[in-house]
Amino acid sequence: MPISQGDLEASIRNVIPITHLEIIDQSSGCGENYAIFVVSDAFEGKTTLARHRFINDILKKEIALMHAFSQKTLTPKQWEAQQAKATAA
Structure with a gap:
């Protein structure tokens, strides 16, 4: 059974506050x-591994139905710094 982007978004938004969220279906639909790609205050003070485990726990049911899943997690401060760096380049 395929997972929809809407299902993933709802699962994440129902648990943590989101500053920015991008979900890309890399399986051609x-x-x-x-x-x-998730930006949230909920990641403040957590290591990258802890953030990924947190998202994996939130999406446990959905990930079990997927072939592949990747994630990038940032705090709002990290995201702002990344955007500023990209704009300056």
Whole structure:
């Protein structure tokens, strides 16, 4: 059973406050391979590994139905710094 971008978004937004969220279906629409980019205050003070485990726990049911899943997680401060660096380049 394919997972929809809407299902992933709802699952994440129902648990943590989101500053920015991108969900990309990398499986040409079949819903079995997603990459997500999440910016949230909920990641403040957490290591990258702890953030990824947190998202994996939130999306446990959905990930079990996927072939592949990748994620990038940042705090709002990290995201702002990344955007400023990209703009300056």
